[in-house]
Amino acid sequence: MTGPAPVSVRSPASPLPDDLAASLAALQARAYAAIGLRAWSAAELAALAAMPTGRLWIAEGGDRAVRGFLLGSFVAGEGEILALAVDPAHRRRKTAHRLLETMIAEARLETVERLILEVASTNGAAIGVYRMLNFHDIGTRPNYYRIGTGRIDARLMEKRLI
Numbered sequence: 001m002t003g004p005a006p007v008s009v010r011s012p013a014s015p016l017p018d019d020l021a022a023s024l025a026a027l028q029a030r031a032y033a034a035i036g037l038r039a040w041s042a043a044e045l046a047a048l049a050a051m052p053t054g055r056l057w058i059a060e061g062g063d064r065a066v067r068g069f070l071l072g073s074f075v076a077g078e079g080e081i082l083a084l085a086v087d088p089a090h091r092r093r094k095t096a097h098r099l100l101e102t103m104i105a106e107a108r109l110e111t112v113e114r115l116i117l118e119v120a121s122t123n124g125a126a127i128g129v130y131r132m133l134n135f136h137d138i139g140t141r142p143n144y145y146r147i148g149t150g151r152i153d154a155r156l157m158e159k160r161l162i
């Protein structure tokens with residue numbers, strides 16, 4: 001028996017083509033629905049990716065369909081994960097892992113010293129992925145996310161690269 005076909009990870013051309021921005025926004029909406037967070041619009045994603053500090057990686061299946069993406073920024077020696085989303089129909093196949101490994105490798109090439117991110121304290125799946133890649137907790141932002149009518153804390157996590 002063979003496993004799922006591996007994804008390939010690439011950074012798309014900038015500015016982001018409209019159809020790709022739309023499919024990333026739709027994917028983020030599907031991915032974020034279950035965790036109750038607002039996904040960004042295609043225009044917001046394209047604007048963030050087009051900033052000089054913006055970095056975008058997309059993971060595609062063998063059929064070239066987008067399975068997930070990671071939007072980040074590299075600025076002044078610090079990298080930040082702004083959004084990470086994997087299509088709910090293609091989870092637990094190491095797509096997030098591959099996206100993060102690519103970001104980490106490119107961050108090292110750009111002499112980024114540390115990567116940081118905020119994640120909802122209730123988001124066990126994402127925390128599991130980040131832990132697997134040796135991110136660790138460095139703080140808490142109380143009541144950071146609005147989810148439904150309530151608020152939940154964010155964990156601030158870091159991975160040092162040097």
Ligand SMILES: CC(C)(COP(=O)(O)OP(=O)(O)OC[C@H]1O[C@@H](n2cnc3c(N)ncnc32)[C@H](O)[C@@H]1OP(=O)(O)O)[C@@H](O)C(=O)NCCC(=O)NCCS
Nearest residue numbers: 031084085086091092093094095096097119125126128129
């Ligand atoms: C978090 C997310 C990106 C993970 O994507 P993924 O491609 O399924 O993750 P991977 O296959 O790379 O997972 C690697 C490891 O993370 C952990 N993990 C992933 N999903 C998990 C889950 N639902 N429960 C527990 N651990 C989980 C496991 O250790 C997993 O390894 P394993 O499958 O061998 O057990 C995906 O669930 C998602 O898009 N969630 C909604 C959006 C989100 O939370 N983004 C992060 C915001 S900070």
